[in-house]
Amino acid sequence: MRAPSRIAIRLLLFNILLVFLPAAGFFYLDVYEKQLLIVQERAMVQQGRLLAAALSSQGDLDAAHAEGLLRRLEQRTDSRLRIFGRGGELLADSARLGPRRIEAASSTRYPSTRETRDNFLYRFGAFLYRLAERLSPGPLPEPESDSSPTPALPNREVRAALAGRYGAGLRATRGGEQPSLTLFSAIPVRSGGVRGGGVRGPVVGAVLVSQSTVRILRALQEVRLDIFKVFLGSVAVAAVLSLLVSTTIARPLRQLRDEANALLDRRGRLLGRFRGSPKPDEIGDLARALEQLTTRLEENQHALEAFAADVSHELKNPLASIRSATELLAEVDDPEDRQRFLALVQREVARMERLLTAVREMTEIDARLEAEAPAAVDLAALLPEVVENLRRRADNRVRINLQALPSHPALVRATPERLAQVFENILDNALGFSPEAGEIALTLEANDGTVNVRVDDQGPGIPETNLDRIFDRFFTYRPGEPNARNGHTGLGLAIVKAIVEGYGGTIQAANRPGGGASFEVRLPTAPT
Numbered sequence: 001m002r003a004p005s006r007i008a009i010r011l012l013l014f015n016i017l018l019v020f021l022p023a024a025g026f027f028y029l030d031v032y033e034k035q036l037l038i039v040q041e042r043a044m045v046q047q048g049r050l051l052a053a054a055l056s057s058q059g060d061l062d063a064a065h066a067e068g069l070l071r072r073l074e075q076r077t078d079s080r081l082r083i084f085g086r087g088g089e090l091l092a093d094s095a096r097l098g099p100r101r102i103e104a105a106s107s108t109r110y111p112s113t114r115e116t117r118d119n120f121l122y123r124f125g126a127f128l129y130r131l132a133e134r135l136s137p138g139p140l141p142e143p144e145s146d147s148s149p150t151p152a153l154p155n156r157e158v159r160a161a162l163a164g165r166y167g168a169g170l171r172a173t174r175g176g177e178q179p180s181l182t183l184f185s186a187i188p189v190r191s192g193g194v195r196g197g198g199v200r201g202p203v204v205g206a207v208l209v210s211q212s213t214v215r216i217l218r219a220l221q222e223v224r225l226d227i228f229k230v231f232l233g234s235v236a237v238a239a240v241l242s243l244l245v246s247t248t249i250a251r252p253l254r255q256l257r258d259e260a261n262a263l264l265d266r267r268g269r270l271l272g273r274f275r276g277s278p279k280p281d282e283i284g285d286l287a288r289a290l291e292q293l294t295t296r297l298e299e300n301q302h303a304l305e306a307f308a309a310d311v312s313h314e315l316k317n318p319l320a321s322i323r324s325a326t327e328l329l330a331e332v333d334d335p336e337d338r339q340r341f342l343a344l345v346q347r348e349v350a351r352m353e354r355l356l357t358a359v360r361e362m363t364e365i366d367a368r369l370e371a372e373a374p375a376a377v378d379l380a381a382l383l384p385e386v387v388e389n390l391r392r393r394a395d396n397r398v399r400i401n402l403q404a405l406p407s408h409p410a411l412v413r414a415t416p417e418r419l420a421q422v423f424e425n426i427l428d429n430a431l432g433f434s435p436e437a438g439e440i441a442l443t444l445e446a447n448d449g450t451v452n453v454r455v456d457d458q459g460p461g462i463p464e465t466n467l468d469r470i471f472d473r474f475f476t477y478r479p480g481e482p483n484a485r486n487g488h489t490g491l492g493l494a495i496v497k498a499i500v501e502g503y504g505g506t507i508q509a510a511n512r513p514g515g516g517a518s519f520e521v522r523l524p525t526a527p528t
Helices: 006-023 025-055 063-072 113-117 120-134 156-162 214-261 282-329 335-371 379-394 416-433 492-502
Strands: 080-084 090-093 167-172 181-190 203-212 375-378 399-402 411-414 439-446 450-456 506-511 517-524
Touching: 025 063, 025 080, 025 181, 025 203, 025 214, 063 080, 063 090, 080 156, 156 167, 156 181, 156 203, 214 282, 282 335, 335 492, 375 379, 379 399, 379 416, 379 439, 379 450, 411 416, 411 517, 416 439, 416 450, 416 492, 416 517, 492 506
Parallel strands: 399 439
Antiparallel strands: 080 090, 080 203, 167 181, 181 203, 375 411, 439 450, 450 517, 506 517
16 A cells, blocks of 8 residues: 655644644633633622622611522522521521522523533543543642531631631532532621711621522533534544645655656656646746756757767768678788778778867767856857858868948847857858859848847858758768768768757757858857
8 A cells, every 4th residue: 555645644734733733722621710700790799789788777686687698689690598697606598598589581591410411422522531631740729618508507608708708618519410519608797887087987788699609610611612523523624624735745755756756667768758737836837847848958959969869870881891801811912902992991991080079079068068157248249250260271272251330339248269160160061062152141130139240151051951960960962072971070060050059059050042051159248
């Protein structure tokens, strides 16, 4: 089985890591719970203060008045209210007056503990929470429990209130369907309230307000369940998106890898090429770039194979002549015949030397062009030097006319030696085909973005069938010279094309309307 993609695994882990950000809401629940407890305690204190203010108009508290006051509240409070006398005796308890009445419009329906615990998601989340709790450093200290719903002796909150202070406590609730805590707030009752000048009356009793946190716990359970649902949904969405994204990334990359493995044989030869992709993304760009790369490599490989075949074919003829001449040389005794065969061998050896020199230069052009540092060359200054050298070789047999040069520099990015080689080869080829007293015209034009050089001669021109082959390696067509192969290798124009294209230019050959051939070289202008 194929191993899962590492990119897919990384994407999945990254997306799930982002999903854990909503899970941080679980940690916020502790803060949320504390805020709810603070709000609940404040509400209890306000209830206690109102009840204490209502009782402060009496002197010493009595049970009948205290119970009557609680009855007038009609059990519409969420808290349990208890009134204690000066000695700590219990005078009235709202729990003894019947169940509390909750207004339907103001009540919030939370699922019961049994309903919540029967929920599968809640059970699963609780399992994870218990698992994390086991791995935690240690359990938190449990709060002090409230052993009896109505203690016989006043608890410490009531004792603090009877002493004139605010009393507060938090103890575990005994009984009930869900473990919870009970908040206690004790408010002192002063006879006459607070008199003028801030003088406080004596403490005649205490009001104890207690309320369970079960509602807070149910609300927190509901919030936990909602957060857990969002978390699970986010994990599922992250997993699906990761698979989709990884499929669009990992699968094309795997296809490129498989194509790369099957691209070469054991000898390193290209067996095919990359298949481009129509996708408009970066992987599609990579696939198309690799397709272009292998196409160029394939073309280069075919060119090398064709070049090797051409060299082998060109060397066969002189080698065959040398072998035949040496075999006949051993059989003849006539000095003239021996001299003739020796001259043939020397001529073919010289021809092979020229071929090998031209072949070596041809094969090294690309490497040399990459190694040479090009510079801005002014063709308007270079061409007169090239023309002057060719005039000396022509011995005034053919006129070489350089047309009017542009007034501004015609700069191209190249090396002077290579450009001189290009135009010397073109002019030398034109000299070879020009008749006696003929004329070769050299024209230089600098246009926007290109520099054009055209060489026109008055020779026989190029046959239409050979126009596409004029720049091929070892191609020579000189019908007027039976022994043209002895003095020409057929690589001069091929070298010209290689140099011009190496500098990003083009060269074209055509026939002039009035007779003769025309070669046009176009090179990009060097940036200023």
